Amino acid sequence: MFSPEGPSLRELAVQALSSVERGYDLLAPKFDRTPFRTPDSILEAVAKALTPLGPFADGLDLCCGTGAGTEVLSQVCRHSVTGVDFSAGMLEVARRQAPSGGPDVAYVRGDARALPFGSAFDLVVSFGAFGHFLPRELPGLFGQVYAVLRPGGTFAFPVLAPPRPTSPGFWLLLGFDAVMRVRNALWRPPFVMYYRALRLGSVLGELERAGFSVDLRPLPEFGRRDDGSPRARLVVARRGQPDAGIVNS
DSSP: OOOTTSOOHHHHHHHHTSOHHHHHHHHGGGGGGSTTSOOHHHHHHHHHHHGGGOOEEEEEEETOTTTHHHHHHHHHEEEEEEEEESOHHHHHHHHHTOOOSSSEEEEEEOOTTSOSOOSOEEEEEEOSOGGGSOGGGHHHHHHHHHHHEEEEEEEEEEEEOOOOTTSHHHHHHHHHHHHHHHHHHHSSSOOOOOSSSOOHHHHHHHHHHTTEEEEEEEOGGGOBOTTSOBSEEEEEEEEOOOOTTOOOO
């Protein structure tokens, strides 16, 4: 699962017994050599799917980590790209490898549950971050995203079809979540990372309650399952335009 340049078992154990923020600060120098980084195949598929939905001027990578999503935004945004994350260590790595030659790129330390921006973005993306949020935190999280988007703006993120109960992946994720729940019951501070805590139906419902109109678009690069459903989809949530008939005084 890990390259020789990746973290050792001891380093992973220290991370797992830390807070989420401290854990990612420790993991940051070797994060891109772990399976936790979003694969390039997903990044490339999302960039391809977003291109016809533009043009976009200013983009935000929510929970940007070491900046993998910045590459996607740099391909589809013309003016600026911003990454936000609460791990100073991850942001340090992101700044060192920020793409050049495209839109302006900046990284900001901040909490996704209290974003330090106004309505400044046409596009917000996020990759692999939602496992760090408990289901009860989704309304606040999506409300924050809605608030930083300009009217008509887009919030997009990929989702993968869950593995079937007959597959090894299903039991691997189930076991991981079980270990994390035991760890958090016995150790403080908690480390919130649950792969199976969020269900697509719940996510879509919370997006709609936050005010988004939501669409699901297949990512054809990943094919379809035996029942014909896509193996991967892009959630495209749009903030509505203001009602032209309403005049603010």
